[in-house]
Structure formats: C-alpha cells, structure tokens
Amino acid sequence: MNGIGLELILRNHAEIAVYCKPIYCIDFEVLECAAKKLALQIPKDMYIHPLNMQDIFDDEIIKAGQICAKSGLYSFKSFEKAVELSIEHEASLVTLPIHKYAWQLAGIEYAGHTQYLRHRFQKEAIMMLGCKEMFVALFTDHIPLSKVSGMIQKEKLLQFFRDFYHAYSLLFAPLQTTQTPKNDTKHGTQDSKEIQLESLQELSSNTLKQNAINANLVKRLLYDEKNIEKTIIEKTQDSIQEIAPHNHSLQPKKELKIAVLGLNPHAGDNGVLGHEDMIINECIEIINKEIGAEVFIGSIAPDSAFIPHNREKYSIFIAMYHDSGLAPLKALYFDRSINVSLNLPILRTSPDHGTCFDKAYQSNNNISMESYLESFRFLCQVNM
Template sequence: MKPYIAISIGDLNGVGIEIALKAHKKISAICTPIYCINSYMLHQACELLDVEIPSDFEIFEVEGSFNIREGCVDKDAGRYSYDSFMSAVKLCEEKKTDAVVTMPIHKEAWSLAGLHYKGHTDLLRDYFKKDAIMMLGCDKMFVALYTEHIPLREVASHITKEGLLSFFLDLNRAIPNKRFAVLGLNPHAGDNGVLGDEERVIEAAIEEANETIGQELFVGAIVPDIAFTPHMRSSFTHFVAMYHDQGLAPLKALYFDESINVSLNLPIIRTSVDHGTAFDIAYKGKANTLSYENAIKSAIEFGMTVSASS
C-alpha cells in the first residue's frame, strides 16, 4: 500500500497551494496525500489560480476562512498555516498518516497572529519536548545545523561541549552510522587558537561522541571556507554547520531548487520544502515543484528507514 502523507499547506498567500495542485498527479503515484485545508479555502485558491480541483484531491477539513491576498503578509493567513500544520502533526501522531510534509509559512505572519515560534522546527521542539535537529539538503549534500534562528552574535556562547555532544549523539541516533564533516566556527578553524578557541570545544565533543558511538563518524573541526569544495564533497555528503548561514548559503548556492528540510530526533517524520512563501510569484503559475517532490520522496524514504530499524 502507498504511504499516507499529511500535507500542511503553508501560507495561503504564497506559493504552497499552487505547488500542491501542480504536483498532485505526480506525487499521488507514490503516496496518498491528505491536504490539511478546508473546501472553502481550496475553492478560493483554485479560482485565483484558474485551475480545477483534482477529483482525487483528498482533504482534511481545517476550520477557518479568510480572503486570500496573494503576496501579502497577513495574520489570518499566518493563523491558518499554523492550524493546518498542527492538524497534519496530529494526523501523524495518531498514526492516520505516515509522515508530515510542510509547505512554507511566513514567520512575520505567524508573529502577527500572536504565534511566537520562529518556524516549524521550533514549534515541533516545544510540542514534543525534544531537541529537534534541522537538516537541509538533497541526496548530493545534506547540512545539519547546530544552531538555527538565533542572532549571529549569540552563536559562540552556544558552542559548549555538552551541547555539541548531545547534538552529535542525537544526530547519530536519527541517522545511524552516517559520517559527518563538522565545520569549525572561526576563520581557518581558529588557527590553533589564534583566531578563536571554539574549535577546541568542538573537537573535544567530536572525540567523545566518536568514543561513545565506537566509530569515527564525526570528523573536524573542518576549516569552513574549504568544507564545501568539490574535493570535500567527494569525501562527505553530510555536514554539520555551527550556524544557519554557514551551512545554508553554500547549500542554496549549489542546490536551491532541489533541497529539502528534514526535522530529525522527533517521534514523527517531517520533511519540508527548502524555500519560502515566494510572495513575489504567488498565484502567477511560476512556482517550482522540485523541492516539494523531493520532500515527499524523502518522507517516504525516512519512513522506510524507521520501519526497517524498528
């Protein structure tokens, strides 16, 4: 039987619903998608897109209604995207679906709606009381983020041996036996303390993690400016970055259209597109579906991996 995937439709003022409709036929061949949106909002979106609703477009009714304002930051759209996401999470939590795939939300719209989470991963971390790990990429390269949506000036204070050790061990439990190149924080990976000493903490955590696991799975601290060169990517497909842009700037430069977002170390499987709401092209028929298609495929693959290991 094809797996059931709960689809959180994201901010309806953006490109998420267009992508879902465009890719529906293709993804329905490999799974049964359950879209968390109600009939009224779906019909409104389809009228704006001038498309027909597919006959097999199965929905889970999420209460609420508002006027879609394509390309606008809107508290009602923010609230509805949150409600859609929580509906999808609960479907998966109740074993009615096998995974959750999320379309993009808009952080400012969530804030306007009185939601103080910085994004899906932050919400999942709070909801499940687990240290969710954000990993982004595609089959050519994945980057796990040690810190995510925090100011750059705060990153160094988060570099602790205890925090890194817990992160490495959680990452290994989520993806067993995978080798990771771990980036340093400072230019030249600190040059033996000349440009900063955070790398000594990173290396101590790596050493203890490898000893605990019994394999040398974490390698570093790697000089950040050479970490994503062709030579390094011929040796590693998985990386750990110390902060958001350190890992995501090179990833998006190389694989923007095809990369996805995965939440690890949680009791449910959740993947997502790795792009934003794209308000500038919302409801113009220009949205690219590749990241979404890859997110669906990865949700299925992660589900098969979990089933095989349990």
C-alpha cells in the same frame, strides 16, 4: 496561503497520488479560492481534512503576496492539525513554506515549524537540509548570529552529536550491532563492546521505539496500499540509494563520515581566532570514542569545507550556524534541497524554499516544483 504553497499542492497532486495518499489540512473554500486564482481544477481524489476556519476571513480569503495576521493564523492552525494527525496515525508530515512574520502578527510565539515541534514533543529537533548529493545539519538554526558563540557548550554540542548520529542512522541504515554512542562521564574508559551493550539497553525505550515508529510512518496513512502497483513499489525500493548520500547509503554505521565545520575563520587556528573551535574538537574526539569509530571529522575550516575535494569525501556536514552551512548548499542544490526534521517521534519534511510572495498567483512564474516533490519522495523512500 498567500504564497506559492497552494499552487504546489494543486499542480503536483496527480504525481504524488501515484505512490502516496496525502491528506491536506485545509478548508475546501480556501483551496477553491486558490484554484480559481490559478485557473486550475481541484483534483477529485484530493482528501481534505477541514479546519472549519474559513469564517475568519471577512473579505477576500487569499491576498496574493501579502503578509497578514489572518493568513499567519490559518497556516499555523493547519500545521497544528497536521501534527496531531501525524501523531494519531503514526504518519509522516510534509509542511509548506510559511512567512514567520505573518505568524508573529497572528500572535504565534514560535519562529517556525521546527521550534513548534521542539516544544510539542519536548525534544531537540534537528534541522537537516539537502538532497542526495549533500545534506547539512545545523547545530543552531533560527537564532541571531550574536548568540551562536554562547550556544557552543561542551555538553550541549556533545548531546547534539549523539542525537544526530542516532537519528541519521535510523533513517539510512538498519539498527545494527555496531558500536553505539553512550553518554559516559568517564570518556574512553570502557571497552567498545561494553559501550555497545550498555548503550543498546539504555536506548531501548527511546531509540528502538522511534525506529519502530519511523518504520511504519508512511504505511499507515501516507501510502495507499490498495492502489500501489508492484512496479511502483519496486521502482521506489530501487531508488532508496538515490536519495541517500552515496558513500554510506544503507551501509554499516562504521562507514558513515560526517564533516563538522568550525565556527571561526580557519576553524580557530588552535584557539588564536576563538575558543569555540577547541570545544568543537573536544566534542568530536569524545563522540568518536563513544562510537568506537572515526565518524565525525573536523573541525574543518568553514570557508573551504565545501570545496569539490571535500564533497567527494563527505556528503554529510554539520554547521554551527544557519548561513555557514546553508549558503553553500543552496548555491549548489537550491531547487532540489529539502528540509528534514530529525530526532522526533514523527518524520517531517518540507521544501527548502520560502513563500515566494513575488511569484504567488502569477502566470508564467517559472516556479520549480522539485523541492516540493522531493519532500514526498524522501519520506516514501526512507520508509520503504
């Protein structure tokens, strides 16, 4: 609230309201304070779900560009309420940037939205960031670099590959009768058809249920069906392939190619520069056998993974740690990239930028709105 989040809401509501009906978890008094500071009007058609927390502020509600415990607590409670509404109504969720230190000052034990979602749903939420040209998923995200090496364990990484393959396929392709990964300790011993049938049975109570939920995420709450014009619907449907990476948008799973980055320089040079990449390579071999197709490619040396030649071949990348994957992504597509939380019962997106305290509540701040708008477009398009 002390950053640019409320400005994003106020300046972009009119455009978003054309094709969806957002519900904002905020008290009117807080939004009114932001609007006055920005010299903006609160749109009359905004639907606000109050938190009834305005009384926690004993002086000025908004302290532009400042980190404080009260703003951290307020943003967390807003997020917490939004999650509960998403569960109740099977709706998608868009979150605004938060300052992690403000959460810490407020006594919030989570390092961010994703960490809370993992705890709330007891599932390993996967962070995937990017735009239609390129998405990057993170095996580890908000942990110190010194702990990354210890996280690269065979079963943990292999399960991550399985979860990502399932979750990504649910977003961008219909569930088809192609080979589906199966967690089998006797790797490679079963016929691909047997793997397919057993996997579908094994996943029926989880994957299919999640698919059904995701298919209705927007329709029940986000979409205002009475006010959507036919032309808007057709335009949105036509643009599904624009948001999804071009080389496998709505294509059979067997055409999906995912480039996996190594951890060490030169992807370890066959163990000379570190053993972790040997584990990564083994997991890639196993998951491809489970799928019955060469979907996961690598490991690829991180320093050359994002060269133009590779980006022509791959539009999905998996990085072992935060900066390995996100530094190239943000150098290329910072203004348009979004953050997507996969492998959860709800689908959540957010802008791929921070609170921008240095630009908050300032005139002529030249804030880009694209990432925020893309967060909504993505949800509407993948759920049409």
